[in-house]
Every structure is written in C-alpha cells, then in structure tokens.
Amino acid sequence: GQQVMQIPQYQHVQEGEDFTTYCNSSTTLSNIQWYKQRPGGHPVFLIQLVKSGEVKKQKRLTFQFGEAKKNSSLHITATQTTDVGTYFCAGPGGSQGNLIFGKGTKLSVKP
Amino acid sequence: NAGVTQTPKFQVLKTGQSMTLQCAQDMNHNSMYWYRQDPGMGLRLIYYSASEGTTDKGEVPNGYNVSRLNKREFSLRLESAAPSQTSVYFCASSEYLAYGYTFGSGTRLTVV
Numbered sequence: 001g002q003q004v005m006q007i008p009q010y011q012h013v014q015e016g017e018d019f020t021t022y023c024n025s026s027t028t029l030s031n032i033q034w035y036k037q038r039p040g041g042h043p044v045f046l047i048q049l050v051k052s053g054e055v056k057k058q059k060r061l062t063f064q065f066g067e068a069k070k071n072s073s074l075h076i077t078a079t080q081t082t083d084v085g086t087y088f089c090a091g092p093g094g095s096q097g098n099l100i101f102g103k104g105t106k107l108s109v110k111p
Numbered sequence: 112n113a114g115v116t117q118t119p120k121f122q123v124l125k126t127g128q129s130m131t132l133q134c135a136q137d138m139n140h141n142s143m144y145w146y147r148q149d150p151g152m153g154l155r156l157i158y159y160s161a162s163e164g165t166t167d168k169g170e171v172p173n174g175y176n177v178s179r180l181n182k183r184e185f186s187l188r189l190e191s192a193a194p195s196q197t198s199v200y201f202c203a204s205s206e207y208l209a210y211g212y213t214f215g216s217g218t219r220l221t222v223v
Contacts, residue, residue: 041216042216
C-alpha cells in the first residue's frame with residue numbers, strides 16, 4: 001500500500017541552527033500537508049501544498065513540494081526553542097483517500 | 112469556538128472493561144476520524160467517517176467500534192479493553208475527506 005516516509009526520525013540542533021525534514025511518498029500526491037505536534041500536545045495543521053514545485057513560507061518556515069509531487073521538505077531557519085516538537089507530513093491515500101501520515105521528525109533545540 | 116472536544120482526557124481501565132471515548136466538533140465539518148498514537152508508530156487511523164451516516168475501517172480497527180451519532184459527534188468504543196490498547200487517542204475532523212485536519216487534545220488511555 002501507499003507509504004509516506006520521513007527522514008530523519010530525530011534531529012538535535014543548537015538554537016540558531018537551521019533544520020530540514022524530508023518527506024517521500026511511494027505514489028504521486030494530489031497535495032501534501034504538514035502538521036506540528038508540541039510535546040504532550042496534539043497535531044496542529046500548518047500548511048497544505050498543492051502545485052508541483054510549490055514553495056510557501058511562514059515566517060522562518062519554508063515548505064516545498066517536489067516537481068514530481070512525490071516529495072516535500074520543511075526547512076526552519078535559525079531555530080528557536082519554540083520550534084521544539086514533532087513535524088509530520090501527510091498525503092491523501094488509503095483505500096478511501098484519507099490522509100496517510102509519515103512517522104514524523106522529532107526536533108529538539110538546545111538553548 | 113472550541114474546535115474538537117474529546118472526553119475524557121485521561122482514563123485507566125482494567126483488562127476486559129469497556130468504555131466509550133467521546134468526540135464533538137463545532138466547525139460544521141463533514142469528516143471525522145479516530146487515530147491512535149504510540150511511540151515510534153506515528154499516527155495510525157482506527158476508523159473514520161467521511162460524512163454523516165457513513166463509517167469505514169482504517170489501518171487498525173480490530174477491538175474498536177465507532178458511531179457517527181450526528182454531524183457533530185463521533186464516538187469510539189472499546190468493548191473489551193486489552194493492554195495493547197494502551198495509547199493516546201486523537202479525534203480529528205475536516206471539512207472534506209483528507210483536507211486539513213483539526214485535532215482534539217487527545218485521551219491518554221492506560222489498560223492494566
């Protein structure tokens with residue numbers, strides 16, 4: 001079945017360093033979504049990318065959707081302690097088109 | 112505007128006991144979902160309801176049942192709890208299937 005894979009599984013950075021997480025799908029996606037889950041919290045929707053090659057920015061976060069619509073990345077510039085959490089990508093799939101989530105990248109930031 | 116409300120927030124059950132996790136959304140969303148989250152396993156879909164009146168199995172439905180009571184409410188029932196069902200359960204909703212989920216704050220369930 002369809003799979004959505006994320007790397008790395010964990011990332012430890014010093015505050016101020018950049019961070020990137022990558023997402024790869026086994027099939028072409030109609031869109032890719034990104035979520036953030038703070039420790040002890042629930043996933044929160046960040047953004048949806050739809051177009052091939054699309055790039056969107058939210059302050060220090062930059063999201064990209066690959067040309068083939070099978071991969072995506074999230075880049076955080078100059079990380080802050082508030083960026084700590086797990087970042088999930090997700091794409092429509094499954095037998096009925098519901099979202100398939102990657103296993104997430106857990107980011108820790110050392111002050 | 113509360114979004115997605117889940118109750119209870121914490122629960123401890125003995126093996127074999129039953130319980131129902133409640134979920135309600137006030138955003139007039141069509142689709143609702145139940146996920147479980149275990150360390151290293153990510154978010155796994157248990158059941159979902161694409162629209163009022165329909166329910167479908169997800170990736171890990173065994174041991175669970177659901178009811179879409181109305182457009183707002185989607186409950187998850189454990190008929191005979193097992194230690195393997197110890198997990199954090201999240202309810203979510205979206206305007207349409209697979210479109211920008213809003214998650215509830217979760218239920219931490221321990222089965223002993």
